[in-house]
Amino acid sequence: MAVTRIIAFAFVLAVCVGINAAPNGRILEGNDVATGELPWVVSVRVDNAHVAVGNIIEASHILTSGHGLSALRSIAIAASSVTVRAGSINQYAGGQIVKVQSITIHPSFGNFLHDIAIITLQQPLTFSSKIAAIALATDEVNDALVEETEVSLAGWGLQLSGATPYKLQVATFKVLSSHECEYQAGYGYDSVLCLEHGVNRGIATGDEGAGVVVNNTLVGVASFYFGGGGTKFPDVSSRVSYYSSWIASTIAAQSEA
Template sequence: MAVTRIIALATIMAISHVCGTIAAPQGRILEGENAAAGEFPWVASVRVDNAHVAVGSIISQYHILTSAQGVSELGSTPISSSRVSVRVGSINQFAGGQIVSASSILIHPSFGNFLHNIAIITLAEPLSFTDRIASIAWDTSELNETLADGINVLLAGWGLQLSGASPYRLQKTTLSVLSSHECEYKAGYGYESALCLNHGVNQGIGRGDEGAGVVFNHTLVGVASFFFGAGGTEFPDVSCRTAYYSDWILNNVDPALAYLK
């Protein structure tokens, strides 16, 4: 196992760009489909200096769950919250909906080496929920046996396309869960904290899709973290399993959400 992980990490390091203190893999939702207005009301465009850097999921009126690498200055130290905002309520990353500023950013303290790539953005003002702006519940079960090998999950994001262009419209795709055992065998990432996703060639997540919510049965079960190579390779995409981080999330969001535990 250790040898496999070392090989996998070495492969990523050799072909990734630098973000903060670690190399950040690139990717895109490949061969996706246009999402309809209101189809994913919990999805947010996370923006730094008003440019899209990651996808986020609304988990309360004040909180967005996203990837750490998009808002990291150095390791678990976030960039200034004054530079960060989110666009909600729109499938167009460039227009519509509402822009809300961040008041603070919390990155998981163990973020690094592609693991624990998860962060919470606290908003400066509460969101007003509508049919196009809504929160999504996240998985809190320690062992979710329903997420068996081959189960289909949904993702949506604005990652780069095959052409290298950034889509204005939210793209959606369906991937399938890969068991920890199979993920360890294929990519060396059979960690308890990871939820691996299988896909066909030229499919999967990409640059700009980091932080995208992995959704099963109307529940957030993962946060997209990284993929191998230029995306769409034979290797699975890797996300953070929300159940693994449930206590950390609950300890850092509104006490009113305690009922989810």
């Protein structure tokens, strides 16, 4: 197993260089999301450009991936450069733009492990039919995520054509067991939830942070993909239940600040 992880680690480093160098990924090739269908999904923006998907977990808190907001490992970029568009399936228009108070990346983030972050907003969102929080997975929900469990994931990532969709896209994936994920990609960690998909499907540039959802419950946060996306390898996400204590303590600390 150690040899497998060393090989996989070297491969992922090469992959990540490609991801950061240019937007060359493949997108879900999913379906358009209807207005209000996924009210917890937001566009996370840096200098007013979409960089990641976020998930509303409280009126003032968004759960997303860490690497798109990282200046150096767990040190975040300036919160003043980040905003969130909530309440719109159009990444370019509609809804409300909210400024960010702070960004907390998991302290152990590195090499795409523990790739999770909490955004605290300057002002709480006003919930409506288009803006709402999603429930977080409990241990019981996590235990039910056996291999072949169907999950959904939505984002604004690149499509096969190389175009960026203006409308939120959603598709269905299947959970891959930790054992099988270790075998295929060297990522059978307890903190990871791997997703299986067909060739030319899967997450891509712009989908990082997207919620992995079962029965309107957030079970994962999309982290990275292999190659340009859409390969035979699984997509990797952070398992939400693994971070439940960290999420709760981080929100409590922000509330007291």
